[in-house]
Amino acid sequence: MPSRDRHHRRPIIAANWKMHKTGADAGAFFAELIQALGNEPRHFAVVAPPFTAIAAAVEAARDLPDFAIAGQNCDWRASGAFTGEVSAPMLAAAGCGYVIIGHSERRQFFGETDESVNRRIRAALDAGLVALVCVGETLAEREAGQTEAVLTRQFERGFHGFSSEEMLHCVLAYEPVWAIGTGRTATPEMAQQAHAVLRGLAHQLGGGEVAHHLRILYGGSVKPDNLTGLLAQPDIDGGLVGGASLDANTFAKLLRS
Numbered sequence: 001m002p003s004r005d006r007h008h009r010r011p012i013i014a015a016n017w018k019m020h021k022t023g024a025d026a027g028a029f030f031a032e033l034i035q036a037l038g039n040e041p042r043h044f045a046v047v048a049p050p051f052t053a054i055a056a057a058v059e060a061a062r063d064l065p066d067f068a069i070a071g072q073n074c075d076w077r078a079s080g081a082f083t084g085e086v087s088a089p090m091l092a093a094a095g096c097g098y099v100i101i102g103h104s105e106r107r108q109f110f111g112e113t114d115e116s117v118n119r120r121i122r123a124a125l126d127a128g129l130v131a132l133v134c135v136g137e138t139l140a141e142r143e144a145g146q147t148e149a150v151l152t153r154q155f156e157r158g159f160h161g162f163s164s165e166e167m168l169h170c171v172l173a174y175e176p177v178w179a180i181g182t183g184r185t186a187t188p189e190m191a192q193q194a195h196a197v198l199r200g201l202a203h204q205l206g207g208g209e210v211a212h213h214l215r216i217l218y219g220g221s222v223k224p225d226n227l228t229g230l231l232a233q234p235d236i237d238g239g240l241v242g243g244a245s246l247d248a249n250t251f252a253k254l255l256r257s
């Protein structure tokens with residue numbers, strides 16, 4: 001169980017189900033998870049199902065304390081003729097407390113840019129959601145020595161125009177693209193280095209209080225056997241987990257790491 005003295009930044013373990021699980025699957029997952037968790041202490045949990053399973057997940061997680069349901073994306077407009085899109089107020093009305101913004105799969109496959117990330121964060125905060133904002137470099141960028149420059153660009157453009165108060169309603173996730181779904185995790189030291197850069201940027205843009213309170217999750221092949229080492233780093237405040245979050249017992253283990 002979490003024993004670190006980091007009361008000002010309680011870790012969050014967030015499950016990103018991506019395009020997996022129906023509403024019925026979500027119900028079964030939560031039944032199993034509730035069994036596995038019992039009353040033992042654990043980290044704060046976020047689960048991001050596909051849109052069609054949000055209602056079932058909200059219902060199933062209703063009595064779980066320290067638990068939030070998230071959307072995996074939201075449009076920056078509240079409503080309108082935008083076929084296929086879902087807005088932040090719609091997610092809030094469906095019972096979500098969080099929304100993932102700017103995941104690298106959105107950036108890579110769906111044309112997401114730093115500018116659209118910025119607009120989506122604004123929409124999320126306006127709707128009262130916590131924005132879980134993802135940043136991270138590709139393998140080519142890392143090998144070209146551009147990691148810090150990429151993180152700086154994504155952070156500065158993503159949070160452009162936000163006040164410190166608003167930044168406190170965000171959670172950041174560092175997800176090196178080369179570590180996502182590849183089984184290739186960043187070492188705790190590599191991740192810590194990037195997290196320290198991001199905390200420095202939070203200080204520059206938002207000031208000391210934001211730097212102190214902003215939770216920065218690590219994502220990319222997080223598993224029960226590597227999470228403890230990651231959480232031991234001073235600037236790593238949780239995990240954003242894809243593959244390993246699909247199994248309720250594994251997710252329960254992560255929540256207790």
Ligand code: PGA
Nearest residue numbers: 180181220221241242243
């Ligand atoms: P992974 O995905 O844990 O399967 O690597 C992480 C993510 O994309 O958020």
